[in-house]
Amino acid sequence: MWKSVIYKEWLKVRWFAIVYALLGILVVGYLFLKVQHDTTFNQTNNYWYLILFKKLNFYRSLQFIPLAGGLLVAIAQYFPETVNKRIKLTFHLPVNENKILLTMMSFGTAILLAAYLVFTLLFTGIAAFYFPTDIIAPALVSLAPWFLAGFAGYYLLALIVLEPVWKYRFLYVLTAATIIPLYFENGPAAAYQPVNLSLAVLTILLSIALLFSGYRFRKGEM
């Protein structure tokens, strides 16, 4: 039964997920091509000065990549369910409605997690050629809220897409527009360390938001 749910979700997102993963890998590659370029063609001393003392975020190009992935997977997964109210078919399956929504959400989370893991491993692996751990570790701390933003964007867009009433969708968009910037406050490397845990808790809480839209749909809100 659960295999069937996962099968359907995979059919919906597979091409989006594959193309997104490839694009993400290209962005990570581009990032280090730029590092190579800057250290080779600009003054190396100057570049290291910026990294060490000005806390330059050499990985800035990655900033919105996780969020783009979250939005893409949410659209791929939930938009087909709302066309012609196909979500009725999903709710009619012999499974508890909340459980099936949570399974769909967990699948999307797993896909994002897999993509983000690939990006992080690639980033860490290539960065090890250029930088010592003292630079890579704060970089990873800085990347964390961006990845969390990807999950938060995914959960909030699921809530918005599944919501049956446009007026409520608009309210959710406003809510999302207030929450998402929290993950993107600019700062030097590792500046987010004190709040990463809080952002993680907020993100986990957002993960069940789609149940509310599902509930409203089942009650016949229109």
Place this chain on the structure above:
Amino acid sequence: MSSYAIECKNLTHYYGKKMVYEDLNFHVEEGSILGLLGKNGAGKTTTINILNGFLQPRSGECLIYGENTQHLTPQNKARIGFLIEGHIQYAFMNIHQIEKFYSGFYESWNPEPYWELMSKLKVTPKQKISTMSCGQRSQVALGLILAQDPDLLILDDFSMGLDPGYRRLFIDYLREYAKAKKKTIFTTSHIIQDMERLIDDVLIMDYNRVLAQQNVNDFMRSFKQFYLELEDPSISLKDEDFVVNIEKVHNKLEIYTYESEEFVKSFLEKNGIKYQAFQNVEMGLEDAFIGLTGKY
């Protein structure tokens, strides 16, 4: 334990301040095929949505196999096959993928009738459902329901978008299947001739009330249309107790009633109403439906 597959009690629903119906009561016997007929806006889709748990009525309840439709258990949902208006299915799948998907949910899944229907379609194995014609999609949706082998089938406007050939194929398959396996069907359709071929019982709804619920043959026997031409066109019969509905153009009258020809003639004679060209008009279900609910 009741033998009702569906039982709706004191059902009341409003959209905002607009009443759809109040204290609606009806039931569907196990093993019967019931057609729900009503004009646009009479509450057919509202009823289907309540039955499937997609709409909470303002008050009252519907039970399917004794369970409130707002809280159907997965075991009960597995007993119900649901056809959404327009034969909606997961259009991003092909016929193999969709069969594989659904087969994982139902213990008694029997793919044979599905593949039998699919063999009649001229579609390629990898063709997405989204690229199929409405008729082909209807066969996919029907095949999936038959493979699910549910005890109760709820069909929302199954004839929508189908050409006459596919409609006939759909009905013939469905009726044979339901009768052979003693299944219960609750269905709506805009095309009433289709219903005539399919249903055992009829439930006719008008705005906020049930006009008739009975065996369709009994209904067709008891509900009659008489045509006559009055000598004095100013006479009005519409408020008489025996008249269910009347259509009048100048002196030409169509009287719809549950009373007999003798009763109507004797009424006219007793009241000194002069008429000519009296006819007992044969009706199909569509004529009877229009006669009962009126043209407007």
